[in-house]
Amino acid sequence: MKAAVDALLRKELRLELRAPQAVPAMALFSVTTLVVFHFALQRGQVEGDLASGVLWVTLLFAAMLGTSRLFVADHEEGGLDGFLLAPVDRTALLVAKALAMFAFLAIVELVAVPAFALLLLGPTPDASALAQLVLVLALADAGVAVTGTLVAALAVQTRARDLLVPLLALPLLMPVVIAAAKGTTPLLAAAGTGDVGARWLVILGLYDLVFGLIAYAVFDFLVED
Amino acid sequence: MLYGTRLRALAIATAVTLTAGFGLAFFYAPMDADQGFMQKIFYVHVPMAIVTLGGFVFAGIMAIKHLRTREAKYDLRAYVAIHLSLVLGAGVLITGSIWAKASWGHWWVWEEPTLVSYLVVFLLYATYQPLRFSIEDPERQARYASVFAVIAGAFVPLNFLAVRLAETYTHPRVFATSDGGLPAKMQFPFLVCLIGMAALFVTLWKYEMASKHTSSQLRSLRRKLAGDDAVAPQGRSAAPSLGTSS
């Protein structure tokens, strides 16, 4: 199965590189959203819980954009059939897509987070806070990737794909939003940064685990007929 | 399975239990010192919430059975359960809002984690019907709906946990709900209301199942008697069909 995931992942990344569907749009969207926030909140700088909120809303909505496109190429070019005909465990597709999504989110964050720091973030986080921020981002991205892959697979066969993805994904991602936002608040605080509370990391980890297991259990039913 | 059996008896039992429950809530249960009479809406709000959450879990179990056996009847059971839970769920949110007004003076409070979690769950399940409607192939529609019901069912406890941890971190729980710490005079009416609400759910569920089942059988008979062409195709619908054999 590792070989299959490898082949699939290479294909995903190559396709995205060749004919970018998700990543540039997501990155651009996040920067634009930050500008919208500036005008909507009527602030030049944010810190603490407000900063946390702005960051996570921006990342989440950018993720929704990318999630909608995740299975579209396959669906349109009959590529899913090509995979289904191969003597390969269907879970390989889930793993490959989730990894690809994770990679896309990471690349988008390489743009969005510095942009956020530049445009809106008041305090400058120190090295320790940054490291913890990366940790929270990683855990949250894993959750978004798994849930996003599930929802994208659900929605790709429907007619109102772009509408359904956010409607389905956002409630399902609420625990991630809760934990991530609460978790990063002390990291972005003005008056002396604190540490990420362990409980938020635990919730994120638990979410990743539970949804990973659920995805593993139900994915076959979404792709097979 | 005949859903219509003992339906009348069940309906009467439901009516009796609910009336008894509400009567007890009005007259027997003590008046809350702080919140006054409006607090009594607790006897409607909480049983409804518990029953609807039970409905969602039941739907999740039916969905698992459907995925395993691919029998349409399980999908129909899940569909009706979710549908009903959603309708009653709107009632939960409305009564919750009234209760919040009575206690806090606001029509909505974020400090009550159970209510907030419920809102998220409600928003999630509200997408069940649009999801179904947007998939044309009936077999795929049923399958995807079941997958959704399973995911959503597993999500419910996770969500409650996350919201509870988030809110209690800054705000202590305000409302004393259900089992823990209810004085005796409140426990009994609460229990009766809970049973009554559960009975209401089951009665309504059975009614809807019987109705759908009957119309499906009618179509099937018509098709057998007058041939395939006599029955107009069902067209796009979010509701599961029981297929050609039943």
Added chain:
Amino acid sequence: MAAAPAIELAGLTRRYGERVALRDVTLSLPAGATLVVFGPNGAGKSTLLRVLSTLLRPHAGVARVLGRSLPDEGWAVRGRLGLLGHAPLLYRDLTGRENLVFHARLHRVALDRADELLERVGLTARAGDKVHTYSRGMVQRLAVCRAVLHDPEVLLLDEPRANLDPAARELVEPLIGAASGRTRVVTSHDPAGGLAEADLALGLRAGSVALVAAAREVHAEQIGALYR
């Protein structure tokens, strides 16, 4: 002792909602033989191929391919089947070679097989170009490569020669034709040509079997009658 048939169907049924796409299809195809499926559009030919390829599961009846029963044992037989359907199953933004390499990796086949096949269908010169630059004939040739890449024992071909000019047909014939030695199920709209290459003929109309017989016992007019 006679070898087990490559394909055995008994009462195979597949529905689409309330409509029956395939009703009660029964036949037996020995290994190495060719089954040609005739019928008007919508008769169920493509559905039959998709069920045989394990992409669709039977709703009723028995389907055995290479001795394995579908859908439960589909996983065991998937790697030994090759499907050439209406959709080429190729990614338009990848090159011809990249597409084949992708499939080769999924099927755990040596990568140079891709180059070998590209040579045989005359696509080596364009192998490094993206598929969306290919003509329809070239896409079809590449799709043939994809279908036979893993050397399947059974070929399921849905109008395989569509979009191919005579020169191209000659190139793909050894790969998917009768001479390839594989068991084949081919759909066709050409009564004479179809019967010529068939061992067994199946005529479908509105999902039901209108005729199933050894090809030499079937006349072209019977095939024509399916369309009326």
